[in-house]
Amino acid sequence: MGAEMTQTMIGVIGGSGLYDIDGLEDATWVSVESPWGKPSDQIMTGTLDGVRMAFLPRHGRGHVHSPSTVPYRANIDALKRLGVTDVISLSASGSFREEMAPGDFVVVDQFIDRTFAREKSFFGAGCVGHVSVAHPTCPRLGAAVAQAARTAGITVHEGGTYLAMEGPQFSTLAESRMYREVWGADVIGMTNMPEAKLAREAELCYASVAMITDYDSWHPQHGEVDVAQIIATLMGNADKGRETLRALPALLGADRAPCPHGCDRALDNAILTAPEARDAALVAKLDAVAGRVLGG
Numbered sequence: 001m002g003a004e005m006t007q008t009m010i011g012v013i014g015g016s017g018l019y020d021i022d023g024l025e026d027a028t029w030v031s032v033e034s035p036w037g038k039p040s041d042q043i044m045t046g047t048l049d050g051v052r053m054a055f056l057p058r059h060g061r062g063h064v065h066s067p068s069t070v071p072y073r074a075n076i077d078a079l080k081r082l083g084v085t086d087v088i089s090l091s092a093s094g095s096f097r098e099e100m101a102p103g104d105f106v107v108v109d110q111f112i113d114r115t116f117a118r119e120k121s122f123f124g125a126g127c128v129g130h131v132s133v134a135h136p137t138c139p140r141l142g143a144a145v146a147q148a149a150r151t152a153g154i155t156v157h158e159g160g161t162y163l164a165m166e167g168p169q170f171s172t173l174a175e176s177r178m179y180r181e182v183w184g185a186d187v188i189g190m191t192n193m194p195e196a197k198l199a200r201e202a203e204l205c206y207a208s209v210a211m212i213t214d215y216d217s218w219h220p221q222h223g224e225v226d227v228a229q230i231i232a233t234l235m236g237n238a239d240k241g242r243e244t245l246r247a248l249p250a251l252l253g254a255d256r257a258p259c260p261h262g263c264d265r266a267l268d269n270a271i272l273t274a275p276e277a278r279d280a281a282l283v284a285k286l287d288a289v290a291g292r293v294l295g296g
């Protein structure tokens, strides 16, 4: 991938409550082998409005994986291996802002990564790589998904900072207040990190939609968050997510110009390990993620 046109393939990572999507032509669940382990589930592939789509339920059908056990590297690698160019992440999220109400969508553009028990990079000893995540989401893809959600009649907030916590417990009241008042986070969830960082390493455009389910624990009128409260909003949000996805392919189109923000060239100059010092086994595992720059 470089300066030339390619074919769009939209990869969707569905969060809690979103385990399938509808309306795909030739919908088929396929198994994808990854050298990074087993992805969360099979991936549903198909076409919508002439655009290729791939859908992966982040927690697996039946909600098998906790936020800490989601195989983030295998998931991103499998999507890349299938030919995905653009990843939309849809996630159940709490809100730290009165105006970002349950049922609203927030197109996230920044993250604070508080996770600590996950593998966060495809790179390591024998092939060291450093990518920039100063701007961790793709503005082109984010604008398209915001437009798609508006087309579906959803209240959309463009821009917001997502606090990624380890979980699986929700935050204490003191944490909730600190994230909101001191750190300036807008929404909270448990899964967008390291997913966003790995998508950048894999040179995939990544946009994240926080589908608001609750006000976490800070809101004096709403009390503390619990799963029952979240589930009450989750199913409606999942339907809104599906409607957003139906509108998205027509907005992106099948022919894809290179990303104007450089997401698909993130590995230019990123790998520091000299070719003769690289670990052959790791380089082989990086065939899909970094084959463009590593060759082979």
Ligand SMILES: CSC[C@H]1O[C@H](OP(=O)(O)O)[C@H](O)[C@@H]1O
Pocket: 014, 015, 016, 017, 058, 059, 066, 067, 090, 091, 092, 093, 167, 189, 190, 191, 192, 227, 230
């Ligand atoms: C069901 S509440 C907690 C759970 O839901 C979110 O998952 P996802 O981001 O995959 O929608 C949140 O991050 C937690 O993992």
Ligand SMILES: Nc1ncnc2[nH]cnc12
Pocket: 092, 093, 094, 095, 165, 170, 171, 188, 189, 190, 213, 214, 215, 216, 217, 225, 230
């Ligand atoms: N309040 C919250 N905190 C963390 N993850 C969430 N997912 C949905 N709501 C959440």
